[in-house]
Amino acid sequence: MGHGILTLVAAVLAVMAMDDITTDSSTSFAVEYTLLSVCAAWCAYLAARLWCTRHRVLATLSLTALVAGAAAAAGGFGTKAVGGWSSFWPEYTAVTAALLWFLALSITLIVVAARTGQARPRTSQ
Numbered sequence: 395m396g397h398g399i400l401t402l403v404a405a406v407l408a409v410m411a412m413d414d415i416t417t418d419s420s421t422s423f424a425v426e427y428t429l430l431s432v433c434a435a436w437c438a439y440l441a442a443r444l445w446c447t448r449h450r451v452l453a454t455l456s457l458t459a460l461v462a463g464a465a466a467a468a469g470g471f472g473t474k475a476v477g478g479w480s481s482f483w484p485e486y487t488a489v490t491a492a493l494l495w496f497l498a499l500s501i502t503l504i505v506v507a508a509r510t511g512q513a514r515p516r517t518s519q
Contacts, residue, residue, distance in 0.1 A: 398503030401440055405496045408433040412489060427467075434464055437496055456499060463492025 411426040411433075437460050444453035466488035 395504060395507035397440060397443065398500045398507060400436065401496055401500035401503065404433040404436045405493055405500060408496075409493055412493070416486065430467060434460060440499075452499065455495065459492040459495040463489045466492075 408430055411423075411429040415423050415426050437456065441453050441456035441460060444450075444456060466485040469485055
């Protein structure tokens with residue numbers, strides 16, 4: 395449950411940072427890129443944890459989404475034309491897809507934990 399909640403918080407913060415990067419006219423986004431880096435580090439940890447707990451498909455998909463999103467973000471977010479974006483923006487699409495994956499994964503982790511009873515504290519008898 396905890397991993398799901400932390401992943402949900404990280405994904406929401408990453409969406410907010412990306413929104414600021416793509417809609418603000420500032421020339422420096424150090425805080426936003428730092429936040430995206432921290433979120434990426436958490437997602438890498440989550441992928442490794444999934445791999446170690448033998449959830450290989452989820453781990454592989456998570457790592458693929460993370461690498462694609464990070465590579466797209468490292469390539470920059472294109473240039474903005476007057477009145478909007480001038481063309482299809484693959485970097486934005488790749489990062490958005492990665493964020494959507496981690497949002498879906500966080501919800502899945504929360505639901506599975508709630509259904510299996512891992513959300514409730516264990517009591518000793």
